[in-house]
Amino acid sequence: MEDIKQWITENPMLISIFKYILLVSVVFVLIQLFRRFLRKHVSDTSARYKSQKSIEIIGYVVIIILSFFYFTGNIQDFTLAIGLFTAGIAFTLQELILSIAGSLFIFIVKVYKPGDRIEINGIKGDVIDVNSMYTTMMEIGQWIHSDNYSGRIVKLSNAFVFKGPIYNYSQDFPFIWEEFNLPIRYGSDIELAKSIVIKIASETLSDYTANSKSQWKDIVNKYYIEDAVVDPTLAITLTDNWIQFNLRYIVDYKKRRSTKHVLNNKILKEIEETKGKVILASSTLEIIKIPTLKN
Known part of the structure; x- marks a missing residue:
């Protein structure tokens, strides 16, 4: 016990970061509990979807506010934690950060929304969900030679909004x-x-x-x-x-x-009904003359 107390005394920054991670985890758990509650008790699909997204956005705002107030008490710890965090994500979390930035870009710029039909990264389908990481689509086309559902659900990273063109079939002009x-x-x-x-x-x-x-x-x-x-x-x-x-x-x-x-x-x-006045054409072979065959 004495060694543990001494370690805690000598490493206040690590304990502070651990407490912060625990606090953020609690917020994420609460977000999921609220989403599950709404999923069970809100019957209207549109209202349920919008409510769940609102809870998710509010949760992120709460985390940002908590982070600000948590670290402003010790600016040295805050600076060091940010430095370590930035160094880590530079190598391992680039796609994650791009996905989160992509989701913000999608919602703010209104690139597309659930219900739109889009084509992105060579995949065409109807958007059925957009969260902080992925866009979920009901695929159309592929082996189906028309604009009908193929039956496959596709999850696409939101980072792709920065990597190529996005074709929207329904935005502004459906x-x-x-x-x-x-x-x-x-x-x-x-x-x-x-x-x-x-x-x-x-x-x-x-x-x-x-x-x-x-x-x-x-x-x-x-x-x-x-x-x-x-x-x-x-x-x-x-x-x-x-x-x-x-x-x-x-x-x-x-x-x-x-x-x-x-x-x-x-x-x-x-x-x-024109009785021959208008005739549809087709590819045909017309024989002009049959050559004479000699025995």
């Missing part, structure tokens, strides 16, 4: 431009074909077009960007095999596949 090609056979009634495609596109996409126009005005006012055409547009290209119709239109970023299906289905039915 619409994207989509297009598809339609081959029309030479000899078809081209004016009739154009009227069919434009009519169906305008009718099917009317809600998206109207909603996107008002939101695009906000984008033009907010950013240095030129105005854009959000109405469906049709471009025609002459090829060796057919007349290629290219339909470009705007659509909700979560309904690309279903909208394309509806458009193709309606256009196909309308073309079939």
Whole structure:
């Protein structure tokens, strides 16, 4: 006991750091207990998520305040502790610090938020959680050839917000431009074909077009960007095999596949009802002359 007392007397700084670590640990435990309480007693998903994040932020603020008041009593200990801490993280905790800085950057700058669809570091998906270390995403794409969930949940370090571009499908303007090609056979009634495609596109996409126009005005006012055409547009290209119709239109970023299906289905039915005036083209091989075979 005497040796322990003597060691404590001779190493007050180490005891002070130990007490500080214990105090911070208690705060972290309280944060987790409050989060667990909210998870069990708050039924609304949005309210529960925001409450948990608020508790987490309040906990970090409390730790900063406690650290300030704890070490200001002995500036020498405070300076030495900060020096040791800085030396340690310089080699071992760089990714951790970048992740924490990334989380602050995400929340302050509003790079993205839960519910947004983003692509970052080559991974595309819907953000389902953002904490102090990781962004959690429900992955879309990969072996699925459409914007549907693959079923995998991806955790990505928040440090990646500093390492490359972030594509946000839903922030400010929750619409994207989509297009598809339609081959029309030479000899078809081209004016009739154009009227069919434009009519169906305008009718099917009317809600998206109207909603996107008002939101695009906000984008033009907010950013240095030129105005854009959000109405469906049709471009025609002459090829060796057919007349290629290219339909470009705007659509909700979560309904690309279903909208394309509806458009193709309606256009196909309308073309079939023209009774041969408009014919879809396909790659074919035409034999001009069969050579004479000699026995």
